[in-house]
Amino acid sequence: MDKKTHYSYGRQFIHEEDIQAVADVLRSDWLTQGPLIPQFEKALCEKLGSQYASVVCNGTAALHLAALALGWKGGDVVLTTPITFVASANCVLYAGATPDFVDIDPASYTIDINLLEAKIKKIRTTGNKIKAVVGVDFAGHPCDWESLRYLANKYEFRLINDYCHALGAKYKGEISYAVKYADVAILSFHPVKHITTGEGGAILTNDASIDRKIKMLRNHGITKDEQLLEKNEGPWYYEMHFLGFNYRITDFQCALGLSQLQRLDQYIQKRRAIANFYNDVFVNYERFIIPGVSNIVEHAYHLYPLQIKFDEISITKKEFFERMRKRKILCQVHYIPVHLQPYYRQYFQYKQGDFPLAEQFYEREVSMPLYPSLEQEDLDYISKSILDSLSH
Numbered sequence: 001m002d003k004k005t006h007y008s009y010g011r012q013f014i015h016e017e018d019i020q021a022v023a024d025v026l027r028s029d030w031l032t033q034g035p036l037i038p039q040f041e042k043a044l045c046e047k048l049g050s051q052y053a054s055v056v057c058n059g060t061a062a063l064h065l066a067a068l069a070l071g072w073k074g075g076d077v078v079l080t081t082p083i084t085f086v087a088s089a090n091c092v093l094y095a096g097a098t099p100d101f102v103d104i105d106p107a108s109y110t111i112d113i114n115l116l117e118a119k120i121k122k123i124r125t126t127g128n129k130i131k132a133v134v135g136v137d138f139a140g141h142p143c144d145w146e147s148l149r150y151l152a153n154k155y156e157f158r159l160i161n162d163y164c165h166a167l168g169a170k171y172k173g174e175i176s177y178a179v180k181y182a183d184v185a186i187l188s189f190h191p192v193k194h195i196t197t198g199e200g201g202a203i204l205t206n207d208a209s210i211d212r213k214i215k216m217l218r219n220h221g222i223t224k225d226e227q228l229l230e231k232n233e234g235p236w237y238y239e240m241h242f243l244g245f246n247y248r249i250t251d252f253q254c255a256l257g258l259s260q261l262q263r264l265d266q267y268i269q270k271r272r273a274i275a276n277f278y279n280d281v282f283v284n285y286e287r288f289i290i291p292g293v294s295n296i297v298e299h300a301y302h303l304y305p306l307q308i309k310f311d312e313i314s315i316t317k318k319e320f321f322e323r324m325r326k327r328k329i330l331c332q333v334h335y336i337p338v339h340l341q342p343y344y345r346q347y348f349q350y351k352q353g354d355f356p357l358a359e360q361f362y363e364r365e366v367s368m369p370l371y372p373s374l375e376q377e378d379l380d381y382i383s384k385s386i387l388d389s390l391s392h
Protein backbone atom coordinates (compact mmCIF):
# COMPACT_ATOMS: atom_id res chain seq x y z
CA MET A 1 0.00 0.00 0.00
CA ASP A 2 1.18 3.50 -0.75
CA LYS A 3 2.65 5.24 2.26
CA LYS A 4 0.38 8.24 1.71
CA THR A 5 -2.76 6.13 2.02
CA HIS A 6 -1.71 4.09 5.04
CA TYR A 7 0.80 4.39 7.86
CA SER A 8 1.92 1.54 10.09
CA TYR A 9 4.37 1.68 13.01
CA GLY A 10 7.21 0.41 10.86
CA ARG A 11 8.02 -0.75 7.35
CA GLN A 12 10.94 -1.62 5.09
CA PHE A 13 12.77 0.76 2.79
CA ILE A 14 13.87 -1.03 -0.40
CA HIS A 15 16.26 0.76 -2.74
CA GLU A 16 16.75 -0.04 -6.47
CA GLU A 17 20.28 -1.20 -5.60
CA ASP A 18 18.81 -3.78 -3.20
CA ILE A 19 16.64 -5.20 -5.97
CA GLN A 20 19.62 -5.38 -8.31
CA ALA A 21 21.72 -7.15 -5.67
CA VAL A 22 19.02 -9.81 -5.17
CA ALA A 23 18.52 -10.24 -8.94
CA ASP A 24 22.27 -10.78 -9.40
CA VAL A 25 22.21 -13.69 -6.95
CA LEU A 26 19.11 -15.19 -8.57
CA ARG A 27 21.09 -15.33 -11.83
CA SER A 28 24.12 -16.92 -10.13
CA ASP A 29 24.96 -20.56 -9.32
CA TRP A 30 24.15 -20.38 -5.62
CA LEU A 31 20.72 -19.62 -4.20
CA THR A 32 21.70 -20.95 -0.80
CA GLN A 33 24.91 -22.05 0.99
CA GLY A 34 26.91 -19.85 -1.40
CA PRO A 35 29.33 -16.92 -1.08
CA LEU A 36 26.85 -14.26 0.08
CA ILE A 37 26.53 -15.93 3.49
CA PRO A 38 30.14 -15.30 4.60
CA GLN A 39 30.15 -11.93 2.81
CA PHE A 40 27.16 -10.70 4.80
CA GLU A 41 28.63 -12.14 8.01
CA LYS A 42 31.94 -10.38 7.40
CA ALA A 43 30.18 -7.06 6.76
CA LEU A 44 28.17 -7.41 10.00
CA CYS A 45 31.39 -8.15 11.93
CA GLU A 46 33.14 -5.11 10.47
CA LYS A 47 30.22 -2.77 11.07
CA LEU A 48 29.54 -3.96 14.61
CA GLY A 49 33.05 -4.73 15.85
CA SER A 50 32.27 -8.41 16.37
CA GLN A 51 34.77 -11.23 15.85
CA TYR A 52 32.16 -13.70 14.61
CA ALA A 53 28.69 -13.61 13.08
CA SER A 54 26.33 -16.37 11.96
CA VAL A 55 23.33 -15.51 9.82
CA VAL A 56 20.19 -17.62 10.18
CA CYS A 57 16.59 -17.77 8.94
CA ASN A 58 15.08 -15.41 11.57
CA GLY A 59 15.75 -13.73 14.90
CA THR A 60 13.83 -16.34 16.88
CA ALA A 61 16.04 -19.12 15.44
CA ALA A 62 19.04 -16.97 16.42
CA LEU A 63 17.77 -16.82 20.03
CA HIS A 64 17.13 -20.58 20.03
CA LEU A 65 20.67 -21.36 18.83
CA ALA A 66 22.20 -18.92 21.32
CA ALA A 67 20.31 -20.68 24.14
CA LEU A 68 21.59 -24.08 22.98
CA ALA A 69 25.15 -22.85 22.44
CA LEU A 70 25.20 -21.46 25.99
CA GLY A 71 24.16 -24.89 27.23
CA TRP A 72 20.87 -24.02 28.94
CA LYS A 73 18.94 -27.03 30.20
CA GLY A 74 16.23 -28.18 32.61
CA GLY A 75 16.50 -26.48 36.01
CA ASP A 76 18.39 -23.43 34.76
CA VAL A 77 16.76 -20.05 35.42
CA VAL A 78 17.08 -17.34 32.78
CA LEU A 79 15.83 -13.81 33.47
CA THR A 80 14.48 -11.27 30.99
CA THR A 81 12.14 -8.28 30.81
CA PRO A 82 8.34 -8.50 30.41
CA ILE A 83 8.46 -5.61 27.89
CA THR A 84 9.69 -7.56 24.90
CA PHE A 85 8.50 -9.79 22.10
CA VAL A 86 7.56 -13.28 23.32
CA ALA A 87 10.57 -14.80 21.52
CA SER A 88 13.02 -13.34 24.10
CA ALA A 89 11.43 -15.55 26.77
CA ASN A 90 10.34 -18.45 24.54
CA CYS A 91 13.96 -19.29 23.67
CA VAL A 92 14.47 -20.20 27.32
CA LEU A 93 11.62 -22.70 27.07
CA TYR A 94 12.95 -24.13 23.78
CA ALA A 95 16.11 -25.09 25.69
CA GLY A 96 14.08 -26.69 28.52
CA ALA A 97 15.12 -24.01 31.03
CA THR A 98 12.85 -21.79 33.13
CA PRO A 99 12.20 -18.15 32.19
CA ASP A 100 11.48 -15.52 34.82
CA PHE A 101 11.13 -11.76 34.64
CA VAL A 102 12.46 -8.57 36.19
CA ASP A 103 10.49 -5.34 35.97
CA ILE A 104 11.60 -2.39 33.82
CA ASP A 105 13.45 0.78 34.69
CA PRO A 106 10.86 3.57 34.27
CA ALA A 107 13.24 5.89 32.39
CA SER A 108 14.78 3.58 29.76
CA TYR A 109 12.06 0.85 29.71
CA THR A 110 14.86 -1.76 29.84
CA ILE A 111 15.54 -4.31 32.61
CA ASP A 112 15.95 -2.61 36.00
CA ILE A 113 19.41 -3.35 37.43
CA ASN A 114 18.52 -2.97 41.12
CA LEU A 115 15.48 -5.19 40.83
CA LEU A 116 17.60 -7.68 38.89
CA GLU A 117 20.19 -7.95 41.65
CA ALA A 118 17.47 -8.26 44.30
CA LYS A 119 15.87 -11.08 42.27
CA ILE A 120 19.19 -12.90 41.82
CA LYS A 121 19.82 -12.80 45.56
CA LYS A 122 16.33 -14.09 46.27
CA ILE A 123 16.63 -16.94 43.78
CA ARG A 124 20.03 -17.91 45.25
CA THR A 125 18.50 -18.31 48.72
CA THR A 126 16.28 -21.06 47.27
CA GLY A 127 19.39 -22.93 46.10
CA ASN A 128 18.74 -22.19 42.41
CA LYS A 129 21.26 -20.52 40.16
CA ILE A 130 20.79 -17.88 37.49
CA LYS A 131 22.15 -19.28 34.24
CA ALA A 132 21.78 -16.14 32.10
CA VAL A 133 20.06 -12.82 31.55
CA VAL A 134 18.53 -11.84 28.22
CA GLY A 135 18.79 -8.04 28.11
CA VAL A 136 16.58 -6.38 25.51
CA ASP A 137 17.67 -3.00 24.11
CA PHE A 138 14.03 -1.99 23.93
CA ALA A 139 12.98 0.36 21.10
CA GLY A 140 16.70 0.90 20.35
CA HIS A 141 17.76 2.14 23.80
CA PRO A 142 20.68 0.05 25.13
CA CYS A 143 20.31 -1.55 28.57
CA ASP A 144 22.70 -0.55 31.36
CA TRP A 145 25.28 -2.97 29.95
CA GLU A 146 28.13 -2.01 32.22
CA SER A 147 26.06 -2.91 35.27
CA LEU A 148 24.79 -6.08 33.60
CA ARG A 149 28.40 -7.16 32.93
CA TYR A 150 29.34 -6.34 36.54
CA LEU A 151 26.48 -8.51 37.86
CA ALA A 152 27.25 -11.30 35.36
CA ASN A 153 30.83 -11.49 36.65
CA LYS A 154 29.78 -11.20 40.29
CA TYR A 155 27.09 -13.91 40.14
CA GLU A 156 28.63 -15.95 37.30
CA PHE A 157 25.94 -15.96 34.66
CA ARG A 158 25.94 -15.39 30.90
CA LEU A 159 24.52 -12.41 29.02
CA ILE A 160 22.55 -12.37 25.80
CA ASN A 161 21.75 -9.06 24.19
CA ASP A 162 18.45 -9.32 22.33
CA TYR A 163 19.69 -6.55 20.07
CA CYS A 164 16.84 -6.80 17.54
CA HIS A 165 15.76 -3.17 18.15
CA ALA A 166 19.14 -1.56 18.53
CA LEU A 167 21.20 -2.12 15.38
CA GLY A 168 23.13 1.15 14.99
CA ALA A 169 22.69 2.34 18.60
CA LYS A 170 25.71 3.46 20.60
CA TYR A 171 26.56 2.89 24.26
CA LYS A 172 29.32 5.06 25.71
CA GLY A 173 30.14 6.17 22.17
CA GLU A 174 30.56 2.65 20.78
CA ILE A 175 28.46 0.94 18.11
CA SER A 176 30.32 -2.27 19.04
CA TYR A 177 28.89 -2.39 22.58
CA ALA A 178 26.53 -5.29 21.83
CA VAL A 179 29.19 -8.04 21.84
CA LYS A 180 31.57 -6.13 24.06
CA TYR A 181 29.37 -6.56 27.16
CA ALA A 182 27.16 -9.54 26.24
CA ASP A 183 28.46 -13.04 25.41
CA VAL A 184 26.09 -13.20 22.46
CA ALA A 185 24.02 -10.59 20.60
CA ILE A 186 20.96 -11.39 18.49
CA LEU A 187 19.68 -9.55 15.41
CA SER A 188 16.48 -9.84 13.39
CA PHE A 189 16.08 -8.72 9.79
CA HIS A 190 12.28 -8.74 9.72
CA PRO A 191 10.94 -5.91 7.48
CA VAL A 192 10.02 -3.65 10.43
CA LYS A 193 13.61 -3.74 11.77
CA HIS A 194 16.44 -1.39 10.76
CA ILE A 195 17.60 -3.52 7.84
CA THR A 196 15.77 -6.44 6.29
CA THR A 197 16.30 -9.74 4.50
CA GLY A 198 12.55 -10.51 4.42
CA GLU A 199 12.93 -13.03 7.22
CA GLY A 200 16.39 -13.35 8.75
CA GLY A 201 18.55 -13.06 11.81
CA ALA A 202 22.10 -13.19 13.09
CA ILE A 203 24.11 -14.23 16.14
CA LEU A 204 27.16 -12.13 16.99
CA THR A 205 29.85 -13.20 19.45
CA ASN A 206 33.52 -12.72 20.28
CA ASP A 207 33.74 -16.31 21.57
CA ALA A 208 35.14 -18.78 19.00
CA SER A 209 33.66 -21.86 20.68
CA ILE A 210 30.14 -20.36 20.80
CA ASP A 211 30.44 -19.39 17.14
CA ARG A 212 31.63 -22.87 16.12
CA LYS A 213 28.71 -24.52 17.89
CA ILE A 214 26.15 -22.12 16.38
CA LYS A 215 27.48 -22.68 12.85
CA MET A 216 26.99 -26.42 13.30
CA LEU A 217 23.60 -26.14 15.02
CA ARG A 218 22.12 -24.02 12.20
CA ASN A 219 22.96 -26.86 9.79
CA HIS A 220 21.64 -30.03 11.54
CA GLY A 221 24.61 -30.19 13.94
CA ILE A 222 26.77 -31.30 10.99
CA THR A 223 30.40 -30.45 10.30
CA LYS A 224 32.82 -31.06 7.43
CA ASP A 225 35.62 -29.18 9.19
CA GLU A 226 38.81 -31.32 9.14
CA GLN A 227 39.76 -30.03 12.58
CA LEU A 228 36.53 -31.33 14.12
CA LEU A 229 35.98 -34.65 12.31
CA GLU A 230 36.62 -37.83 14.29
CA LYS A 231 37.88 -39.44 11.07
CA ASN A 232 37.65 -38.68 7.35
CA GLU A 233 36.44 -41.31 4.90
CA GLY A 234 36.63 -39.09 1.79
CA PRO A 235 35.43 -35.92 0.07
CA TRP A 236 31.74 -36.80 0.67
CA TYR A 237 32.22 -37.29 4.39
CA TYR A 238 30.54 -35.29 7.15
CA GLU A 239 29.66 -35.92 10.79
CA MET A 240 26.73 -34.92 12.97
CA HIS A 241 27.88 -34.01 16.46
CA PHE A 242 24.82 -32.25 17.92
CA LEU A 243 21.06 -32.36 17.34
CA GLY A 244 20.78 -29.25 15.16
CA PHE A 245 18.23 -27.73 12.81
CA ASN A 246 17.93 -26.33 9.32
CA TYR A 247 17.98 -22.66 10.30
CA ARG A 248 19.89 -21.55 7.20
CA ILE A 249 19.17 -18.34 5.30
CA THR A 250 19.43 -18.03 1.49
CA ASP A 251 22.08 -16.20 -0.51
CA PHE A 252 19.57 -13.86 -2.16
CA GLN A 253 18.35 -12.81 1.31
CA CYS A 254 21.94 -12.13 2.35
CA ALA A 255 22.43 -10.05 -0.81
CA LEU A 256 19.49 -7.92 0.31
CA GLY A 257 20.87 -7.64 3.84
CA LEU A 258 24.36 -6.75 2.63
CA SER A 259 22.98 -4.07 0.33
CA GLN A 260 20.72 -2.68 3.08
CA LEU A 261 23.60 -2.59 5.57
CA GLN A 262 25.39 -0.04 3.35
CA ARG A 263 22.60 2.43 4.14
CA LEU A 264 22.24 1.71 7.87
CA ASP A 265 23.80 5.03 8.94
CA GLN A 266 21.41 6.96 6.68
CA TYR A 267 18.43 5.04 8.07
CA ILE A 268 19.49 5.71 11.65
CA GLN A 269 19.94 9.42 10.96
CA LYS A 270 16.47 9.60 9.47
CA ARG A 271 14.97 7.68 12.40
CA ARG A 272 16.62 10.03 14.89
CA ALA A 273 15.35 13.08 12.99
CA ILE A 274 11.79 11.69 13.06
CA ALA A 275 12.06 10.93 16.80
CA ASN A 276 13.34 14.46 17.44
CA PHE A 277 10.40 15.89 15.54
CA TYR A 278 7.94 13.84 17.63
CA ASN A 279 9.77 14.80 20.84
CA ASP A 280 9.49 18.50 20.00
CA VAL A 281 5.74 18.16 19.41
CA PHE A 282 4.81 15.93 22.35
CA VAL A 283 7.06 17.36 25.05
CA ASN A 284 4.73 20.37 25.26
CA TYR A 285 1.76 18.40 26.59
CA GLU A 286 1.18 17.12 30.12
CA ARG A 287 -0.66 14.05 28.80
CA PHE A 288 2.41 12.55 27.07
CA ILE A 289 5.67 11.04 28.26
CA ILE A 290 8.26 11.05 25.50
CA PRO A 291 10.81 8.21 25.41
CA GLY A 292 13.64 8.78 27.89
CA VAL A 293 17.22 8.67 26.61
CA SER A 294 20.18 8.16 28.94
CA ASN A 295 23.03 10.60 28.31
CA ILE A 296 25.48 7.73 27.70
CA VAL A 297 23.55 6.23 24.78
CA GLU A 298 22.63 7.10 21.21
CA HIS A 299 19.18 5.70 20.59
CA ALA A 300 18.58 3.66 17.40
CA TYR A 301 14.79 4.28 17.39
CA HIS A 302 13.45 1.02 16.04
CA LEU A 303 10.29 2.25 17.78
CA TYR A 304 8.94 5.56 19.00
CA PRO A 305 7.19 4.45 22.20
CA LEU A 306 5.01 7.38 23.24
CA GLN A 307 3.27 7.08 26.60
CA ILE A 308 -0.18 8.62 26.72
CA LYS A 309 -1.74 9.06 30.17
CA PHE A 310 -5.10 7.52 29.25
CA ASP A 311 -5.74 7.19 32.99
CA GLU A 312 -5.86 11.00 33.22
CA ILE A 313 -7.83 11.87 30.07
CA SER A 314 -11.36 11.08 28.96
CA ILE A 315 -10.58 8.86 25.98
CA THR A 316 -9.55 5.22 26.13
CA LYS A 317 -6.66 3.63 24.28
CA LYS A 318 -9.12 1.62 22.22
CA GLU A 319 -11.02 4.75 21.14
CA PHE A 320 -7.73 6.43 20.30
CA PHE A 321 -6.70 3.47 18.10
CA GLU A 322 -10.08 3.55 16.32
CA ARG A 323 -9.81 7.28 15.64
CA MET A 324 -6.27 6.87 14.32
CA ARG A 325 -7.35 3.95 12.15
CA LYS A 326 -10.03 6.13 10.54
CA ARG A 327 -7.17 8.44 9.55
CA LYS A 328 -5.32 5.43 8.10
CA ILE A 329 -2.72 5.45 10.86
CA LEU A 330 -2.20 1.95 12.23
CA CYS A 331 -0.33 2.34 15.52
CA GLN A 332 0.82 -0.66 17.55
CA VAL A 333 1.56 -1.43 21.19
CA HIS A 334 4.97 -2.76 22.29
CA TYR A 335 4.45 -4.89 24.21
CA ILE A 336 1.75 -6.82 25.99
CA PRO A 337 3.85 -7.86 29.02
CA VAL A 338 5.01 -11.42 28.34
CA HIS A 339 4.09 -12.67 31.84
CA LEU A 340 0.42 -11.78 31.13
CA GLN A 341 0.20 -13.98 28.02
CA PRO A 342 -2.21 -16.88 28.67
CA TYR A 343 0.56 -19.45 28.17
CA TYR A 344 2.80 -17.86 30.78
CA ARG A 345 -0.08 -17.32 33.22
CA GLN A 346 -1.10 -20.95 32.86
CA TYR A 347 2.30 -22.61 33.16
CA PHE A 348 4.03 -20.20 35.54
CA GLN A 349 1.09 -18.73 37.52
CA TYR A 350 1.95 -15.13 36.72
CA LYS A 351 -0.80 -12.61 37.36
CA GLN A 352 -1.65 -8.95 36.99
CA GLY A 353 0.38 -6.98 39.51
CA ASP A 354 3.54 -9.12 39.32
CA PHE A 355 5.51 -6.49 37.36
CA PRO A 356 3.65 -3.22 37.95
CA LEU A 357 5.94 -0.85 36.01
CA ALA A 358 5.79 -3.03 32.90
CA GLU A 359 2.02 -3.24 33.27
CA GLN A 360 1.61 0.52 33.62
CA PHE A 361 3.90 1.05 30.64
CA TYR A 362 1.71 -1.30 28.60
CA GLU A 363 -1.42 0.68 29.57
CA ARG A 364 0.12 3.90 28.27
CA GLU A 365 2.42 2.90 25.41
CA VAL A 366 1.59 3.52 21.74
CA SER A 367 4.23 3.03 19.01
CA MET A 368 3.96 5.85 16.49
CA PRO A 369 4.87 5.44 12.80
CA LEU A 370 8.65 5.51 12.44
CA TYR A 371 10.49 4.47 9.28
CA PRO A 372 12.90 6.10 6.83
CA SER A 373 10.44 6.90 4.02
CA LEU A 374 8.29 9.21 6.17
CA GLU A 375 8.45 12.80 4.87
CA GLN A 376 7.77 16.03 6.73
CA GLU A 377 4.21 16.23 5.37
CA ASP A 378 3.55 12.71 6.67
CA LEU A 379 4.90 13.64 10.09
CA ASP A 380 2.79 16.81 10.21
CA TYR A 381 -0.30 14.78 9.32
CA ILE A 382 0.49 12.03 11.86
CA SER A 383 1.26 14.37 14.76
CA LYS A 384 -1.81 16.50 14.07
CA SER A 385 -3.91 13.33 13.93
CA ILE A 386 -2.57 12.23 17.31
CA LEU A 387 -3.39 15.57 18.93
CA ASP A 388 -6.84 15.75 17.26
CA SER A 389 -7.69 12.17 18.18
CA LEU A 390 -7.04 12.91 21.85
CA SER A 391 -9.31 15.95 21.97
CA HIS A 392 -13.10 15.90 21.87
Ligand SMILES: *Cc1c(COP(=O)(O)O)cnc(C)c1O
Pocket residue numbers: 058059060061084085087088136162164165188189190199200201
Ligand atom coordinates in the same frame (compact mmCIF):
# COMPACT_ATOMS: atom_id res chain seq x y z
C1 LIG B 1 11.79 -9.06 16.04
C2 LIG B 1 12.21 -9.51 17.37
C3 LIG B 1 12.54 -10.83 17.65
C4 LIG B 1 12.32 -11.97 16.70
O1 LIG B 1 12.79 -11.82 15.45
P1 LIG B 1 12.14 -12.62 14.23
O2 LIG B 1 13.13 -12.37 13.13
O3 LIG B 1 10.81 -12.01 13.95
O4 LIG B 1 12.05 -14.05 14.60
C5 LIG B 1 13.01 -11.15 18.92
N1 LIG B 1 13.13 -10.21 19.86
C6 LIG B 1 12.78 -8.94 19.65
C7 LIG B 1 12.93 -7.95 20.76
C8 LIG B 1 12.30 -8.55 18.40
O5 LIG B 1 11.93 -7.28 18.21
